[in-house]
Every structure is written in C-alpha cells, then in structure tokens.
Amino acid sequence: MLTAKFKKQSLLVGSRIRSLRKDRDLTQADLASRIGIQQSDLCRMENGEYKVSLETLFRILSVFEMNIAEFFHEDLTGAIKDRDTEILRQFHRLGPRSQEEILDFMMFKLQLEDKLGTGKKSN
Amino acid sequence: MEVDPLLNYSDLTAEGNILVRRGDFRRAIDNFERAKRLAEEMQDHALLIKTLCNLSTARLAAGDIREAEKGLREILLKTRDPQTIFVTSSNLASALRRQGRLDRALLYAKRALRACDQIDNYAWKATCHNLIGNIYMNMTYLDDAVAEYRFALALSEKGGLGTSYPVDYIKENLGYCLLLKKRYRQGIAIILEALQVALKNGNTRCIGECYQDLSFAYMQIKEYVRAREHGEKALQIASEQEYKDILKNCYYLLGEINLLMGDETKSDFYFDRLQEFYPHLPVLKDFLRTFDVSSIINLKNPV
Numbered sequence: 001m002l003t004a005k006f007k008k009q010s011l012l013v014g015s016r017i018r019s020l021r022k023d024r025d026l027t028q029a030d031l032a033s034r035i036g037i038q039q040s041d042l043c044r045m046e047n048g049e050y051k052v053s054l055e056t057l058f059r060i061l062s063v064f065e066m067n068i069a070e071f072f073h074e075d076l077t078g079a080i081k082d083r084d085t086e087i088l089r090q091f092h093r094l095g096p097r098s099q100e101e102i103l104d105f106m107m108f109k110l111q112l113e114d115k116l117g118t119g120k121k122s123n
Numbered sequence: 124m125e126v127d128p129l130l131n132y133s134d135l136t137a138e139g140n141i142l143v144r145r146g147d148f149r150r151a152i153d154n155f156e157r158a159k160r161l162a163e164e165m166q167d168h169a170l171l172i173k174t175l176c177n178l179s180t181a182r183l184a185a186g187d188i189r190e191a192e193k194g195l196r197e198i199l200l201k202t203r204d205p206q207t208i209f210v211t212s213s214n215l216a217s218a219l220r221r222q223g224r225l226d227r228a229l230l231y232a233k234r235a236l237r238a239c240d241q242i243d244n245y246a247w248k249a250t251c252h253n254l255i256g257n258i259y260m261n262m263t264y265l266d267d268a269v270a271e272y273r274f275a276l277a278l279s280e281k282g283g284l285g286t287s288y289p290v291d292y293i294k295e296n297l298g299y300c301l302l303l304k305k306r307y308r309q310g311i312a313i314i315l316e317a318l319q320v321a322l323k324n325g326n327t328r329c330i331g332e333c334y335q336d337l338s339f340a341y342m343q344i345k346e347y348v349r350a351r352e353h354g355e356k357a358l359q360i361a362s363e364q365e366y367k368d369i370l371k372n373c374y375y376l377l378g379e380i381n382l383l384m385g386d387e388t389k390s391d392f393y394f395d396r397l398q399e400f401y402p403h404l405p406v407l408k409d410f411l412r413t414f415d416v417s418s419i420i421n422l423k424n425p426v
Binding site: 013014036037038041044045048049050051052053054055056057058061062 | 223225226262263303371372375401403404406407410414416418419420421422424425426
C-alpha cells in the first residue's frame with residue numbers, strides 16, 4: 001500500500017470516479033441512481049463542483065467494489081512513482097528561496113547533461 | 124388532586140419545545156408523546172394536530188426521519204391554518220432534505236415560506252429562509268445559500284430576536300457555508316459567534332456542530348492542534364447526546380487531523396471507529412489514509 005503521507009487532490013477523486021464509472025460501462029444516470037443522488041449532481045461531482053456527504057462517498061466506493069490498488073492503478077502504471085511523489089512532497093516543505101535554488105540546480109544539471117549528451121531523451 | 128389535562132398538556136408542550144431548542148431530542152419526543160395521549164383523551168382535534176407537528180419536529184431533529192414524515196402530508200392536505208401549513212411543509216421539507224430529495228424539499232420549503240407571509244412571526248420566517256439555505260448548501264449552490272442565511276439573519280434582527288433561537292443555527296450554517304467557499308477566516312469568526320450564542324442558549328446540538336465546523340476549518344488552514352481540540356470537544360458532545368452524524372464526522376476529522384499531524388496510531392484509532400459503521404466496506408480506512416477528500420465533502424449533507 002502507498003504511504004499515508006501520499007495525499008491526492010480532491011479533483012482527482014472526481015475524475016477517478018468518472019474513469020472508474022466508464023470502465024464499468026455505467027452511465028451517469030446509472031451510477032447516480034445507485035448512490036442516491038441526481039445525475040446533474042454526479043456530473044458536478046466528477047468535475048469537482050459538487051460536495052457530497054461521507055455517506056455518499058462511501059456508497060460510491062461500495063458500488064465500485066474496488067480496492068485501493070485498483071483506485072491507484074493509473075498512477076502505479078503511469079509516470080508518477082512513489083519516489084517522485086516523495087520528492088515533490090519534500091520540495092513543498094522547503095521555503096520559496098530553497099525551492100528556487102533547487103530549480104536552479106535542476107536547470108544546471110539538465111544543461112550539463114545536455115552538453116555531455118548523458119541525459120534522457122525528452123518526448 | 125387531579126391535574127387539569129389542558130394545563131398538563133400545555134406544560135408538556137412548552138417543556139418539549141425548550142428541550143428541542145436545547146438539543147435534548149429524546150426527552151422532547153417523550154414529552155410530546157405524553158402530550159399526544161392527553162390530546163387524544165381530551166378528543167381535541169386541533170391540539171392533536173399541533174402535537175403531531177411538534178412530535179414530527181422533535182423526531183426530525185433526532186434523526187428519525189421516516190417516523191417524522193408520517194401523517195404530515197395528510198395534515199397538509201386537510202388544513203387551511205397557515206401555522207399548520209407552515210409547520211407541516213417545513214417539516215416535510217426537512218425530512219426530504221435528509222433523504223437527499225432536494226428538489227422536492229425545496230418545493231415544500233417554498234410552500235412553508237408562502238404560509239409564513241400570513242403569519243407575523245419573524246422567528247418562523249427566519250427558520251424558513253435558514254431551511255432554504257440548507258437545501259441550497261446541500262445542492263452546493265453556495266452563493267444562494269449564503270444569501271438565504273444573510274436574509275434570515277436580517278429578518279431575525281428586524282424581529283428583535285437578539286441572540287435567541289434560531290439565530291445560533293443560522294450563524295453556524297452561514298459560517299460553515301463560508302468554509303465551503305474557502306473563506307476560512309470569515310467563516311471561523313461567524314462560527315465562533317454562533318458558538319457563543321449556542322452556549323448562552325444551552326443549544327447542545329448547535330454547540331456540537333460549531334465545534335465540528337471549527338475542527339474542519341482549522342484543519343483546512345493547517346492549524347492542527349486547534350483542529351484536534353475542537354474535534355475532540357465535538358466528539359464528546361456527539362457521544363453523550365448520540366448525534367450519530369456528528370459522531371461519524373468527528374471520527375473522520377480526527378482520523379484525518381492526526382494523520383496530518385503525523386500521529387498514525389491515533390489516526391488509525393479514529394478511522395477504525397469510522398470503519399465500524401461500514402463493515403461492508405473494508406477499503407474505507409485505506410481510502411481515507413490515501414486520499415484527501417476534505418474539499419469534496421460537505422459534513423452537513425445528510426446522505
């Protein structure tokens with residue numbers, strides 16, 4: 001399991017719900033009726049505009065019968081890895097001055113690798 | 124010495140209303156049940172209707188939604204009395220709101236508002252606008268909700284209600300709505316005002332909600348020690364008074380706050396308590412440990 005410190009933004013929860021719904025071939029109307037909210041409200045929830053109760057949120061989890069690994073599936077197979085998240089977390093703990101120094105250092109390292117031809121190919 | 128049943132009825136009803144305002148809903152229900160029996164014995168139909176309305180109000184507050192709803196539509200269909208129309212309509216609106224049937228709830232709330240026009244009672248009018256505000260807040264139409272709460276407060280002031288009921292609830296709702304709009308400092312200031320009023324009025328339910336809201340607010344602005352203190356106070360009240368909704372919210376808040384403070388043992392403790400309410404959902408605890416849901420939830424959404 002991912003560490004408790006790895007916290008995602010709320011908007012991603014909405015978009016993840018949309019993606020899971022589509023994976024299961026559920027329309028917004030289907031899911032809305034199963035969790036007891038209106039379709040327009042589910043749509044607003046997926047867009048991060050509608051706030052739900054804990055009860056509704058848990059009902060959504062229950063409808064999907066999912067586990068956390070499944071919820072994270074995209075991230076685990078995608079570009080973001082635990083180490084990246086940890087780096088980002090630590091970066092946000094720094095003050096603005098230190099953050100600028102880190103960015104400068106990264107630029108320096110990128111330019112150096114570019115010069116030496118040792119860096120990764122960019123997409 | 125035999126007690127006059129009408130006097131006894133009046134005493135029970137008056138005390139019941141005070142108990143509702145103080146958040147002691149179970150005792151209020153008991154009072155109104157006894158008043159109902161007296162009204163039946165006296166065969167006074169008008170008193171019986173009033174008692175059924177009072178009973179419905181207390182049951183709603185206690186969370187017995189289905190019971191609270193029973194018979195209200197029949198009363199509403201038969202009556203022409205504006206006060207009865209107001210109480211039955213607003214109670215139906217509250218019951219429907221608690222079931223998440225917000226469009227229907229809004230319809231009945233507006234029916235209650237129309238009945239209010241014929242009644243010279245600022246407290247009732249303010250209550251009605253507060254109810255409409257709650258429905259809008261549940262729909263996440265936050266600007267509309269804020270406008271309704273502000274209008275309710277203006278009516279309270281115009282009616283000279285001072286700090287009496289329902290001003291504590293209106294301020295608390297307004298404050299929480301501002302929190303949802305991320306206007307944290309302003310929201311906190313209004314909730315603190317509401318808390319003072321609720322403490323003065325002895326409104327236990329409102330006090331509990333204020334502490335819960337403050338816990339959420341301080342969590343959002345990363346003042347975790349304060350957030351935890353207020354959460355623990357809310358939890359204590361919710362446990363003592365059996366306010367199940369506040370209890371669940373507090374388990375979530377305290378789980379989250381302790382997690383953010385790095386105390387995973389305490390966090391686990393509270394998330395485990397919350398998990399006990401949802402045995403069919405074993406992923407709940409891991410989900411909350413993994414996702415930040417604080418900005419997509421509304422602690423006052425009943426379903």
